[in-house]
Amino acid sequence: MGTKFTKTICPYCGTGCGLIIKVEDGVAVATYPDSEHPVSRGSLCIKGWSAHEFIHHPDRLTSPLLRKGDAFQEIPWDEAIPMAAGKLRETAAKYGGDAVCGLSSAKCTNEENYLFQKLMRMAFKTNNVDHCARLCHAPTTVAMAQTLGSGAMTNSISDLAGADCILVIGSNTAESHPVIMGEIYKAIDGGATLIVVDPRKTAVVQNAKIHLPINPGTDIPLLCGMMKHIIDEGLYDKDFVKARMEGFEELNEFISAWTVEKASGECGINPELIKLVAETYAKAKESAIVYCMGITQHACGTANVLAICDLAMLCGHVGKEYSGIYPLRGQNNVQGACDMGALPNVYPGYQSVSDPAIRDKFQKAWGVELSDKPGLTVTEIIGSAGKDTRTVYIMAENPALSDPDVNHVLESLKALDFLIVHDIFLTETAKFAHLVFPGTCFAEKSGTFTNTERRFQLLRKAVDPPGNAKEDFTILCLLGSALGLDFSYNHPGEVMEEIASLTPAYGGIRFDRLERGGLQWPCPDSDHPGTQYLHKDRFTRGRGLFVIPEHTPPKELPDDDYPYYLSTGRMFAHYHTGTMTRRSPFLNREAEKAYAEINPEDAIHLDVKDGEKIKITTRRGSIITTARITKRVSKGCIFAPFHFTEARANMLTNPVLDPLSKIPEFKVCAANVKKESQDD
C-alpha cells in the first residue's frame, strides 16, 4: 500500500502551523492538521487545509527554460547552470560586483536563504541581497532593533492567550493569521479586552470590544495621544522606566505637544475614547500589542513601529510572559530569511556588514574577502534596473505583482541585461526572465522554516519534485560550485551546522533537536531549550531606548482629481500574489474574481451595483475590477486585495518609500473610481 503520512509545516503564512500530508503512491492527495503541534494544535485555516492542491498542478515547471524571442525553450541542467554562472560573472567583470543583485525568498528554507546570501556575497563581493521583507516588516526590523535591540516578536504566539488587554493595530488577524486569531479569542474567553485600531470594519473588529476607526495613516497621533494621557495620569510604569529604559526625558518632551485633543483632531477619534483605550492598555496586568501591515506599510512605517515600542516600554508591558510586542510576520519563512542574513546590511543573525570584527569572522569562515558597503534594497534594485543594476537573480519572488507601481516594475524588469528567475511556476515575473530554473515547493524538500514566534521548525520531504525540477538547495549548490565556491554540502542539515557555528543566537539549532516541536531562538548551545519570551531581565541592547516617532502624513492624500482613499491588503482565501492559491481549486472557488470593496453610499453615488465592473485609477495606472458593496470600508475609501493578477492592485500603489526602512506606502494613496461599461 502506497499510503504515507508526512508531517511538515504549512507554506503559507508566518504562523507556521503543523500539517500532515497524505501521500498515495507518490502523489500528495490531502492535508490534515497536526494535533500535537505547539501552535496550531489540531486546527488549520482554509489555506492550510488546501496546502496540497497546487503541488501537482500541470503548470509546475519541470525543466530549466531559456528564452528564445518570445517563447521559452527547455534546456538541460548542464547547460543552464554554466550559462547562469557565466552571465553573472560576465556582469560582475564588466560593471563590478555591485551590478549583480539577488532577490532571495521568504518562501524558501533557512538553509536555502543562507546559501543564497553566501553565494552572492562570496562570488560577487556585493551585499545587494534582499527579499520581500522589505515590503512588509522592514520597519519592524529597523525600529525594534533600535529600541529593543532585537527585531523579532518578543513573546510566543500562545502567550497571547494569557493577555488581559490586546491592542490590535493595523492587522486583519482573522483573515491573515487565522490561527493566531484563535489565541486572541482564547484570551477574550478568559476575560481579556480586545481593542482594534483599523480604518476598516474587518472580522476582527466585529469581535472586538472597542473599535477605533482612525483616518488612514494617523497611527502616530493616536499612539502619542495615548502616551500623553498615560504620562499625565501617571499610569506609566515608573519603576520600569527608571530601571530599564533610556531617553524618557526626550520622549516626554516630544509627547507633551501631542495632547489628546490634537491627536483626536488628526486621527478622528473621540478624545474620551482615546483616553479610555490608553487607560485600559496601561492599567491591565498583561497587555499585548499585535500589529501588521497597517502599521508598517506607510511612508512613516518605521516611526509607526517606534511609537508602538515606545508605548509598550512606557507601560512596562515588555519582557513579561504574556505582555509584549507581537509583529505578525507574513510569509512562512520571512523571519527565517531575515535571520539568515538575506538582507543588504547584515549577515546571518543580524550581524552588521559594516562592523570590521564581524566581517573578519565571516571572511575567515568563508575564505574570501567580503564587501563592507551595505547593499541595495528590493525597491532600489528594481528602481536601478538597467542603470547600476544589470543582472538579477530572483529566487521565488514575484515583484511583478507584489511591488508597488507595477507598470514601472515591468519596465525595470525589461531593462535588465539578464534576469534569472528560480521558481516553481512560470510567474508573471518569470515571464520576463532570460533563464528560468524549476525549483521545489515545501513538500518536496527538507530544511527548516522559522515562524513569526522565532520557532525553527523542520520540514520533511513528502513527494518527489516533478520532471527535472531540482531542490532549491541543490540548485544553489550547483550554481555555487559553478561559480567556483566550495558548496559541497550533502544535506541541508550540514548547512544548519555551519549557520549555528557562525551565529551565537542559533548556536544550539540542529535538525534532530527540531524533530519534536521545533526550537525558538535565541538558542545559544545544544542544551538550551529555546526562548519563549525575550527581554526578561534586560533588553537585547541592554537598556531599552525611547526613540522619538515623527509623524508624517501619507504622501498622497485624496484631492479633487483623485477623491478616494485606496488601500490594499489581503483576504483570507488567497495568499499574496496567488501563485499557489489561484492554482488550488478549493481556494480559487472561494474567491474567483478580483474585486474591490466599496462603501454602499459611494456605490449609490457611482451608480454601481454589487458585482458590476468598476475602473480604479491612480496616478500610476488603472485596473478594472468587480465591485463588492460592503459596509466594511467607510465612505470615501476603497480596499482592493492584491492577489489577483488580472487586476493587479499594485498597478495603483504609490512607490514612495519610508526613508529609514525603504518600505513602500502600500496602505494609502489617492484614487478615482468610475463605473465601467458592462460589455464583457
Added chain:
Amino acid sequence: MLEKTKDIAKQILEEKKAGGIFGLMRNRWNVVQPHMFEDPAELDALVLEPKWLLAKLAMSILRSSPENYKLAVVCRGCDERALIELIKRNQIEKERILTIGIACSQEQAAICLCDRPYPAKLDAGKKVSGVDPFQDERVREFLIGNDKKRMEKWATVLKRCIKCYGCRNSCPICVCEPCKLEDDIWVQRGAVPAEMITFHLIRAFHLSDTCVACGACQEACPVNIPLLYLQLSMRETLKEKYGYEAGLNPEVKSPILSVVFEEPDTDREYPAWINSLREKDGY
C-alpha cells in the same frame, strides 16, 4: 491496554485478517502521527495517545486501496460509531473494515463530555462511565436559559468563524461531494465571518441524525466555537422520542430516513401539536 492492543494487531496481521493496521505511531523523536502499519515489526511503535480521530482517514485509505484490501482500525468509542454510520451510508464496505476497540479514560470522557466513552466491540481497556453533557456548566450556558441571551451568546461565538472548513473537513460524517456549503446559492463565498445561519446551521442540521458526538469539529476549530453543542439537543430528542442513537447498530437506520411502512413504533401517538409546532409539550 497498549500491550493488549499491540498483541491483537500483530495477530491480525500475522493471520492476514487485514492488510494493514491504522493507528498512531510514535517515532524515535517522540513525534506521534497516524500511520499504516503493514509490517508486524513496526507495531512496537504503536501508541494510543493523544486522542486522534481516524475514521475519516480510514475511509479515504479504503477508497484508494484495491477492492480486496481490508483495514483494521484502532478506534475509540466515537471512532467506532463514526465507522458504523459510514457503513450505514454506504461509504465503507462492512466486510473491509475491522476494529480494535479501545476504551477512553475517565479524564478523556470528562474532556469530551462523552456519554459513551467505549466502543460496542471493546478489545482492550476498561469501560468507564460516561459523562452527561447536560450537566456541564458551559454546555448549560449555551443550551439552557433565556432565549435572547442565548442567541447573543451563540452569535458572539459564531461570529468568530474564519471559514476554514475545518469542522466539515474533520467531521467523519461530512463526506458529501459536492458539499452544499461550497455552493454559492446556499452560502455566500469569499466573506469572513462565514454566514452564520446558513453555513453552521445547514451543516448542523445535515448531521442531525448522524452526528456521533466525537468532537472532531470542535477540536479542528481554530477559534474554539463549541460546535458540538449545536448537536446535543437533536441527539437528545432522537434518543427520547425514538430511542435512537447514531452509530450504535449498523442495522438500525435513522428514524428520519426510515421507510414509512416500517415505523419503529407504530403505536406512537401523534402529538396534538400537529396543528402548529408552537405549543411545546413539556419543554
Added chain:
Amino acid sequence: MNEPRILVFACRWCGLIGADAAGKKRISLPARFRVIPVECAALVETDAILRALAGGIDGVAILGCHIGGCRYNNANQTAIKRMELLKDLLDTTGIGSNRLLFSFGTAHEDYQFEEIIKNFFDELAVLSPLDPWLAPFGVIS
C-alpha cells in the same frame, strides 16, 4: 420592528387550497407574505428554511395535509419528524422555534388560512429581531 415578512410553503393538495380560497374571497391579510406552492410539504428542504431566515425573512410557514391524507405515501410524517429536529436546533441557538409554523391539515379552508397567517404575524411582531446574527453588535465605536 418593521412588519414581519413571512414565507409560506403550501403543499398543493391541502395547504394551497386554503390559500387559493382565501385569495378568491379577497380576504384582507397583512401584505408581507409570499406563498410558494410545493407538491408536498416533505419537499421543503430545511436548508431553504434556514436560507430564508438568513436572508431576512422573519418566519416560515409550512402547510401540509393531515396525517393519513398525504398523497405521497405519508411523506408528511417524515416531514414532521424532520421539522421536530429543526425545532430543536433553532431552540438551541435561541433563534426560537416559534419562527416556524406547521399546519398539517388545518389550513384548507379560507378562514383557517386567514387565522393561521394572522396569528403568525402577531406572534412574529413581538419577537426580537434576528439582527445579532446578521450584523455586528456590541462594539464601542
